[in-house]
Amino acid sequence: MEYEVVIGLEVHAELSTKTKIYCGCSTEFGGDPNTHCCPVCTGMPGALPVLNEKVVEYAVRAGLATNCEIARESKQDRKNYYYPDTPRAYQISQYDLPLCAHGHVEIAVGNTEKEVGITRIHIEDDAGKLVHDGYTGGTLVDFNRAGVPLIEIVSEPDMRSAEEAVAYVEKLKGILEYIGVSDCKMQEGSLRADVNLSLRPVGSEKFGTRTETKNLNSFRAIARAIEFEIARQKEILDAGGIVYQETRRWDDETGEGYATRNKEEAHDYRYFPEPDLMPIRLSEEYIQDIKNSLPELPESRKNRYVNEIGLPEYDADIITSSKYLSDFFEAATDICKNAKAVSNWIMTDIIRIAKEKGIEYNELPFSAENLSRLIMLIDKGIISSAIAKKVFNEMAESGENPEIIVKEKGLIQISDEGAIKEVVDKIIAANPQSVADYKAGKDRALGFLVGQCMKEMKGKGNPQILNKLILEYLNN
Amino acid sequence: MITREDIKHIADLSMLNLSEDEIVKYTENMKEIVSFANTINEVDTKNATESAFALDTYNVFRKDEVKESFNREILLSNAPSTNGEAFSLPGMMN
Amino acid sequence: MKEICEMTAHEIRDMYEKKEITVPEVVKAYIEKIESEDENIKAYITVCKEEAMEKAEKMQARYESNEKLPPLAGVPIAIKDNLCTKGLKTTCASKMLENFIAPYDATVIKKIEEAGAIIIGKTNMDEFAMGGSTENSAFFKTHNPVNLERVPGGSSGGSAAAVAGNMAPIALGSDTGGSIREPASFCGIVGLKPTYGLVSRYGLVAFASSLDQVGPMTRDVRDTAELLNVIAGHDELDSTSANISKKDYTASLVNDVKGIRIGVPKEYFGEGISASVKVAINRAIEKYKDLGAIVEECSLPTTKYALPTYYIIACAEASSNLGRFDGIRYGYRSKNYDTLQDIYKNSRSEGFGEEVKRRIILGTYVLSSGYYDAYYKKAQKVRTVVKQGFDEAFEKYDIILTPTVPTVAFKLGERVNDPLEMYMTDLLTVSINIAGVPAISIPCGKDEEGMPIGMQLIGKHFDEETILRAAHTYEQNKEV
Known part of the structure; x- marks a missing residue:
């Protein structure tokens, strides 16, 4: 049977506040176990939470940037469950009055664009970390992450493929x-997604039973977990079986998903209003102020790149998908005044380097300034494009200023006609057969002669001048 | 009407093991207490909103300023078991 | 002259100032009193003899250097054992926390220490403050100093017995549904439950977060005002702490109630109120009239629904608040386990006592799927109605006057087998917590067997002044 895939995502993003959501402990990543902790975030008896104002502000920013309505009245609720990483035996989250609701973002897959609805965005606290103790075989509990603020962004079940799901998460990440x-930072777990997925026969209105695969922390894992789950559910349904509503995990190493043991999945979280925290009331002015302070969003930047700078839509889309890349693009363009060149370098070599090294764009070892220096070296004719590739690779390793690389390695282009003519004369004298071939109409011989000259000049000859001189000789 | 099965389910949610005697006793107690609790249905609350608090306060916030964290040794000092850096549990628990 | 151990805190303080007595003498007298009397009364779980004596010596040196000292300088104080005291055991009278040494001080503890008070011990209570007789302590039962066969009330029974038994001049208790006022009434002392939010809850081991308040338990109204001066005030560590300006409550201690309007709700004199209590309260009412107050009968029609509402809300919050006692980060861990579930279930089942488990079960039940709307949500609405009832009454009256408890202290063991009857003890006190208003219990006579009777004066939100004034005036004018 043909099935339609129905996917909804719950994306958890750690907010980049300095302190935790309910206490003044630092949110800094790393740190020795339990050193960013206090009585509040370890759930000591008598300790009480106080809400970090930045958490509300950031959640509202996220809501406004995703076209949500912002709640004027909101509150926090307790979600009760027992797990060793949850120090109070309840998570403080939001149940029926989230800060933001009814939003949407636009995504594009291939040439088709669509809107993905955002059901709600709410604030909550992260849990601690359980680590296997290799020494005793036991479990160690580290509460450094406990209390780090999260927003949970819940989408509508609007996605129909792994590509759409990935595009949606990329979009959110960008925003x-x-x-x-x-x-x-997905590798640090500061952005992670839970995938709700079901299949239904094409044309059916009714949703199938969904499963939830939790805690996917890379685009690759999201895509693979979705493909795996589609195949799994399809196989069950084709065999006339029943898909059970269950929580699943994804093992990125084996490439397989598995159901978590849900023996007592009689989940009853007993949500109720958190009596240690007062309700939140947001004024029009507060919301308006945040709205006014929002920076230009990717959608708007993209339009500007296409309409004002003339970048191809695809390139503009890729560049604006990452704030870092887009800021990098703007900074480099600002200096070298050659937006097309910057865009080309990004679309080819920068994306390639990041992939090869497996790094995020903000981990690139060189600055926008150095890329613009490289572009200006080409534009001024100081180095050739061929040499520029070498310089770029060098710069991608060391982060060094390309002007210095060029100087130290003696890569400056030779544009002196006299010097080039000497080489041309020498090569032509040594290759009479190629000259004859060219004259007999074999154009390929020209390329060979240019190549031989370039080789003689260790690649530093100005290609335009070189070409011109050889042609002058051959055509005379 | 509260049954012993209800009590067993509630005890599970509350992470309590109840002995047979306790199940019997708490079932009896809860029948009485819950029927007493049911008397609140006599109050007309058509026009009443829910109050989580006695006072009408809102927007109690803290500035996003880092405070020194706690001495780890003291935080761990009441734990039944630790490895000196973290709270510990025997076995890999799921 | 009075014995040292019979003096109030302000009398002790005056004598320090006049150099008629030294701090070590006072602390020593109390320690000796505890050593001789407490084996019968059993008010204290922990006595800090060495630490208290050491602090007494230091404080004495400060008196001798004639520096200006804070209001409770050198005054011994007893602390209910659900307030976190850094470096001292904080047990909540539970096996769960039998060896728990709090890693930090509650805000009120910081405040009383800054005010110079010297903690002499931590007092017994009903386990996690759940009870009205202190019989639910996991360690031992406390006896009423007035009559050792009777309960001292609860849950702050140890603090009440310490003050009434001359083993501390002042004490701190906590009150969720009457836990300061009921034992104050039973032991014949003064106890105040402040307006919700007036005193920080940071470091008070939570029973029911939206109802709990810390308050003074003392021998006279002046000490209550003095102690309230010290502990009241905004705390940025407690989101429910009210951000209002500081007051001097001793300024309200004027001997005058002329023109004060007092409402006496008829619902507080119905079924279950003993004859001797009614007689004593009526006598107090007459006294107020004599002193020029305007006393009228009034009505608080939802009174009878406050008790079930209270138990639903308090137990729901407690079931969640007590989840953290799971045998992982602190507290009791069962020796008996194979799985994580075993650690949780066995530690909690062995660590909590009967009443605590009963309330966790009730609280979990009213929050659980399918019952939330009928119980918890409904109770939150009734809470609104109860609040409105008080709001309306306070449009007409400055104070509402009622008995604190329907009866005098009952005998140990008398109610332990009937939870619902035990809950009835809270009948007249719980609606005050639900509405968040302040109330003071002051002694107003004794029954024929000599057991103390308490009168409850209820005030408007953050108007502790008026009830303190009326309480003080009554205290100054009552027949001894």
Whole structure:
């Protein structure tokens, strides 16, 4: 049977506040176990939470940037459950009055664009970390992450493929980075997604039973987990079986998903209003002030790149998908005044380097300034494009200023006609057969002669001048 | 009407093990207490909103300023078991 | 002259100033009194003899250097054992926390220490403040100093017995549904439950977060005002702490109630109120009239629904608040386990006492799927109605006057087998917590067997002044 895939995502993003959501402990990543902790975030008896004002502000920013309505009245609720990483045996979250609701973002897959609805965005606290103790075989509990603020962004079940799901998460990641509320470092777990997925026969209105695969922390894992789950559910349904509503995990190493043991999945979280925290009331002015302070969002930047700078839509889309990349693009363009060249370098070599090294764009070892220096070296004719590739690779390793690389390695282009003519004369004298071939109409011989000259000049000859001189000789 | 099965389920949610005697006793107690609790249905609350608090206060916030964290040794000092850096549990628990 | 151990805190303080007595003498007298009397009364779980004596010596040196000293300088104080005291055991009278040494001080503890008070011990209570007789302590039962066969009330029974038994001049208690006022009434002392939010809850081991308040338990109204001066005030560590300006409550201690309007709700004199209590309260009412107050009968029609509402809300919050006692970060861990579930279930089942488990079960039940709307949500609405009832009454009256408890202190063991009857003890005190208003219990006579009777004066939100004034005036004018 043909099935339609129905996907909804719950994306958790850690907010980049300095302190935790309910206490003054630092949110800094790393640190020895339990050194960013206090009685509040370890759930000591008698300790009480106080809400970090930045958390509200950041959540509202996220809501406004995703076209949500912002609640004028909101509150926090307790979600009760027992787990060793949850120090009070309840998470403080939001149940029926989230800060933001009814938003949407636009995504594009291939040539089709669509809107993904955002059901709600609410604030909550992160849990601690459980680590296997290799020494005793036991479990160690580290509460450094406990109490780090999160927003949970819940989408509508609007996505129909892994590509759409990935595009949606990429879109959210871009937005959150742009508005500066989360650094979205997926490898540190500061952005992660739970995938709700079901299948239904094409044309059916009714949703199938969904499963939830939790805690996916890379685009690759999201895509693979979705493909795996689609295949799994399809196989069950094709065999006439029943898909059970269950919580699943994804093992990125084996490439397989598995159901968590849900023996007592009689989950009853007993949500109720958190009596240690007062309700939140947001005024029109507060919301308007945040609205006014929002930076230009990717959508608007993209339009500007296409309409004002003339970048191809695809390139503009890629560049604006990352705030870092887009800021990098703007900074480099600002200096070298050659937006097309900057865009080309980004679309080819920068994306390639990041992929090869497996790094995020903000981990690139060189600055926008150095890329613009490289572009200006080409534009001024000081180095050739061929040499520029070498310089770029060098710069991508060391982060060094390309002007210095060029100087130290003696890569400056030779444009002196006299010097080039000497080489041309020498090569032509040594290759009479190629000259004859050219004259007999074999154009390929020209390339060979240019190549031989370039080789003689160790690649530093100005290609335009070289070409001109050889042609002058051959055509005379 | 509260049954012993209800009590067993509630005890599970509350992470309590109840002995047979306790199940019997708490079932009896709860029948009485819950029927007493049911008397609140006599109050007309058509026009009443829910109050989580006695006072009408809102927007109690803290500035995003880092405070020194706690001495780890003291935080761990009441734990039944630790490895000196973290709270510990025997076995890999799921 | 009075014995040292019979003096109030302000009398002790005056004598220090006049150099008629030294701090070590006072602290020593109390320690000796505890050593001789407490084996019968059993008010204290922990006595800090060495630490208290050491602090007494230091404080004495400060008196001798004639520096200006804070209001409770050198005054011994007893602390209910659910207030976190850094470096001292804080047990909540539970096996769960039998060896728990708090890693930090509650805000009120910081405040009383800054005010110079010297903690002489931590007092017994109903386990996690759940009870009205202190019989639910996991360690031992406390006896009423007035009559050792009777309960001292609860849950702050140890603090009440310490003050009434001359083993501390003043004490701190906590009150969720009457836990300061009921034992104050039973032991014949003064106890105040402040307006919700007036005193910080930071470091008070929570029973029911939206109802709990810390308050003074003392021998006279002046000490209550003095102690309230010290502990009241905004705390940025407690989101429910009210951000209002500081007051001097001793300024309200004027001997005058002329023109004060007092409402006496008829619902507080119905079924279950003993004859001797009614007689004593009526006598107090007459006294107020004589002193020029305007006393009228009034009505608080939802009174009878406050008790079930209270138990639903308090137990719901407690079931969540007590989740953290799971045998992982602190507290009792069962020796008996194979799985994580075992650690949780066995530690909690062995660590909590009967009444605590009963309330966790009730609280979990009213929050659980399918019952939330009928119980918890409904109770939150009734809470609004109860509040409105008080608001309306306070449009007409400055104070509402009622008995504190329907009866005098009952005998140990008398009610332990009937939870619902035990809950009835809270009948007249719980609606005050639900509405968040302040109330003071002051002694107003004794029954024929000599057991103390308490009168409850209820005030408007943050108007502790008026009830303190009326309480003080009554205290100054009552027949001894």
